[in-house]
Amino acid sequence: MGYLDYLIDKVIARAIDEISRQGLSGQIVTMALYFDHEGAALSVCADTLENSLAHEEKARDWSYRHLSEAIIKGDLTEAALFNHSVSRSLSLGDFVLINLARYDLEPDDDIQEMPENFFVALAQSLNRNTKVCLSVCALDVPVVFACSTANNEVGLVWTPPRP
Helix, strand or coil: HHHHHHHHHHHHHHHHHHHHHHHCCCCEEEEEEEECCCCEEEEEEEEEHHHHHHHHHHHHHHHHHHHHHHHHCCCHHHHHHHCCCCCCCCCCHHCCCCEEEEEEECCCCCCCCCCCHHHHHHHHHHCCCCCHHHECCCCCCCCEEEEEEEEEEEEEEEECCCC
């Protein structure tokens, strides 16, 4: 394991500790390993089902309004821009816990040019730490993991199987 893997694993471990410290262990249903492209930082965001559903309903209503208008106009290309999931909010800024275990990268790191292997390492680390992450998640609903990619705050989304 290289230094980057070690660093990412430590961010995840610190976030798991903070979730437990805040008394939210067993309530988390969405967890995201987040790279702040503008702030050059790595962190974890986590959400509860109650919070996610509240924000998801607002987002669904907004998306539906725009999708419906596009369908009425007969513009399916525009309508497709407003496709929407009905399962969870993935708007990290609306999560209950934001920027857990934030780690600021060195100021001389050029965040515009983060190599692809950095984002591969993020996804691999979240995947490698599935069991640790699930230890603070709700048992009665599917859990969603998300991970930043080079061009997206939330670029990968998956539901890990329970061990």
